Amino acid sequence: MNPEPSSAPDDDEQQERRWSERIGAHARLWLALGVLATGLGFLGGLHWAVGLAAHFRVQYVLAALMIGIVAALVRDTRAVVVAAALVCVNVAPVIGATFIGVGPDPDHARALSVMSINVYRDNPDAAAVQAAIREARPDVVGLIEVNARWGGALLEPLKDLYPHQKVATDESMFGLALLSRTPLRDAELIAPGGGGFPVIRARVEGQGGREVTILLVHPPPPIMPSLARAHEAQLDALPEVVRGAGERVVLMGDLNATPWSHPFQALLSGSGLRDSRVGVGIHTTWPAAAPIAGLPLDHVLVKGLEVVARRIGPDVGSDHLPVLVELGW
Template sequence: MIGSNGEGRTAPPRVLHRLAIFVALLSLTALVLGFLGRWLWPFDLLNHFRVHCVAFLVLAAGVLLGLKDWKNGIVAALGAALAAIPLFDYLVPQNPASLPSSSEPSLRVLTFNVWFRNEDFARIADYLATSGADIAVLQEISEHQGRRLHAALEMYPYAYVGGASESDAIVFSRWPIGAAQTVQLSANGVSAIRVTIEWNERPITLVAAHLHWPIGPRTADRRNAELAGLAVLAQSHTDPLLVLGDFNITPWSPHFRAFLDASALHDCARGHGLDPTWPSQLIALGIRIDHCFASAHWRTLDASIGPSVGSDHRPVLVELQLAG
C-alpha cells in the first residue's frame, strides 16, 4: 500500500517524496471511485479524467522509483498500467481492414460546437471552407445564425437549419439533403436532427445531437436517457448511419460503453489518438466529449482534432469509407 516514509531523506527529496505519494493516492482514489459512476453521477465525472490520472501515476512512479521507494513506486506503476488498458484501443492503430480502398470514395464529416458566445462567424466560415469536410454538423447555433453562416459558404449548397431551435444543431452538406426532421430522444431530453443525404447515389443517414451537461443528478439522468434514446434510434436503421455531436461524455464512462453496446455503433476515434476537444482554452488539460460514431457499414480512415476557432470546443474531423 502507498504510504509516506521520509526517513533518511534530506528536506527537498522528502517534500518531493510526499508530493509524489499524495499525487499517486489522489489518482488511485479517483480511479477506484470512478467504478461507482454507473450509479452516482459525481463519481462518473471522475471517469472523464482517466488519461490525466494515468499521466499523474506515471509521473509519481518515476519520482518514487528515482528516490528508491521501490514499494510505492511499483504500486503507482502498476496502477498506471492497469488504468491505461482502456486507452490502448485509442492509441493502437486498428486492423488492416481500416486501410483505404482505392475503388471506394471517402466521406469527410465534421462536428463542431461553435459555442453560443462565439460571434466570429467569419473565422468559422474560413475554417469550414478550408476543412475539406463534405458534411459539417454545428452545435450551439441558432437558425438565424445558421442561415447567416450558410450564406457565406458556397461550397455547401445544401443545409438543414430549421431544427436548430429544438436540437441546438444544424447541418451543412455538399451533397443533397433529402428527408430532414428532429427526433425527441427522451421524455425530458433534447431532440436530435436526423437527415438523409444522397451521397454518391446512395442514401446515408446522419444524426446530429447536443446532449445535456451532466452536472447534477437531474441533468446527468437526462444525458443518460438521451444516450439510451440515441441507441434505440441507431438500432432502428439498417442503412449506413453516422451519429455526430457534443455528447458531454468521454470514452471512459460506463454510460459511454453502454451506449456503444446498445447502439451497435463504433467510436471513430479508436486507433486515432486521445486528443481532447474541450476546453480549447486549456486543451492540454482537456477531455474528449465531441464524437463521431458509425454503423458497421463504415470504416474509419482518419480522425483528427481541428484548431481553435473561437469556441471552447475544438472541431472533430473524420474521414470514412463504406466497408463493402
C-alpha cells in the same frame, strides 16, 4: 589539542532525510487520491457523480507519472510501485477504447465526408469557423451550440456551399444545425429520452447513390443531477434510434462523454456503432486551449461504413476543436 569533529554533515543528512520523508508523504497522499478516483471510475454505472471520475484517466496517468518521478528521486519505492500501477490501470481502458482495433483504410471507395464542430455559443469568431469549413469542404457539417446569431453570421454565408440546412437554434447551449451539399431527406427533430434536448435526424445520399442516416446530437453535460439524468436518458435511448435508422448511420456531435466512460461504451454495445477514432488515437477536442491534457468529447460514430481518414481541425475560437472524418463503403 585536536578540534572536535564538526556535526554539520550529520545535520545536513538529517535535514535531507526530513525533506525526503515530507515529500514522500505528500506523494503517497496524492497517490491515495489517485487510487480512489481510479477505482470510482470503474463504478460509473452506479451513479452519475461516480462516473465523472472515469473521464480523466489520461490526467491520472500524467499525474501518476510526475508523482512517480518525484517518489523515485526521494527513493520512496512503495510510492513508485503504486504510481506505476496507477499508470497501467488507467492506460489500459484508454488504449482499449482508442488504439486497439481496425484503423482507417484509405483504400475504401469514397462514400462521404463529415465534420462536427461545437462552435461555442458565445464565440465571436464566426469567420474562423467559416474558413475552417470552406477549407475542409466536407459533404455534411454538424454544428453544435447554434443560437440565432449564428444564423446570420455563419449559416447564411455558407448557403453557397451548403444550400440544404436543417436548423434548430436555441439561446441556451443546445442549438443544432445540420448542413449538407446534397438534399437532406426527411430531416426532422427528435428528442430521444425526452428532456427537451433535440437530435437532428436526416438522410443524405453518398457517393454511388447509397443513403446514409445522419444523427446530430448534443446531450447535456452530466455535471448536476437533472442534467446527468437527461444525459443518461438520451444516451440510453440512442441505440434504439440507431437500430431503426437503416443500414448505414453516422452519429456525430459533442456527447459530453469520453470513449472509455461507461455511458459511451454502453452506447456502442447497444447500437452497433463503432468509434471512428479506433486505431487512430485519443484525438482530444476539449478544451481547445490545452489539447494534450484535454478530453475527447466530440465524436463521429459509424455503422455500415468504413473509416478512410480522421483528423482534428484547427482552432476556430471555440472551446472545442472540430472533428473531420472521411468515410467509405
